[in-house]
Amino acid sequence: MDPVNAWIAARNGKLRNDRMSLFCHLTPSHLRMFDEFMAPSFCEEFDLVPFVRPQIGTGEPGNRHWEAAIRQKVDSMILACERSPNKPFVWSDADVQGFGFCHDILIDFLGGHDIALMQGVAGDRSSTAFFIARPSVKWAFEKMLWGTYKTNKADEDIFNLLKHELNWRMLPPSLFWEARWKMIGYDGIPNGLLVNHAGNFDKINDKVRWLTEVRSYVIANKKGRKR
Secondary structure, eight states: OOHHHHHHHHHHOSOOTTSOEEEEEEOGGGHHHIIIIIHHHHTTTSEEEEEEOOOOTTSSTTSTTHHHHHHHHHHHHHHHHHHSTTSOEEEEOTTEEESSOOHHHHHHHHTTSSEEEEEOSSTTOEEEEEEEEOGGGHHHHHHHHHHHHHHOOOHHHHHHHHGGGSOEEEOOTTTEEEOOHHHHGGGGOOTTBOEEEOTTOSSHHHHHHHHHHHHHHHHHHTOBOOO
16 A cells, blocks of 8 residues: 555544545645645545546646646546445545535535536636535546547636536535635635635645645634534
């Protein structure tokens, strides 16, 4: 067992079939964020299943390997559908952190839908950084993967073009919050925050800084949702 999966097994204890799986695409460039923020946030409530993949490029947008890295991530989303064939699952990027239990809320918001996603930085966009989905959405992720070859667009861009073919809904931004630091700073951090994504930053060091500052602010001001 590789070190990351050994760590996950130790944190999860004995894997429980009754717990929902939370899947994550993990490469070396994002390991620190997974280790410090994402995994500790969710390991008590979910069975964490990281798909540990080789590094392609730097892990930051703009490098010449970025398109290949996006395709690798979408392939992990398809794999998540295959690993949870009979029940819903949660997907999280590594640059995400949580501040309270969210399983029951996610189930409620999924309801009879195919997928429920975090709102993107632009209000009319959905973010593929954090969502709950049924395995039946596999076809949409396969279409996303094909789209990355055909258009060279990012996974989120393609998903927002095809999402209306799904029965989808948005998770409430008051609980599941995309980074908007450049626009509104601390004042925009909602009370009762459950999940935060550092999606408004390209550089990994900036993501780490954001996650660290938001966590410190939420804890100091008791803005997180109580467990």
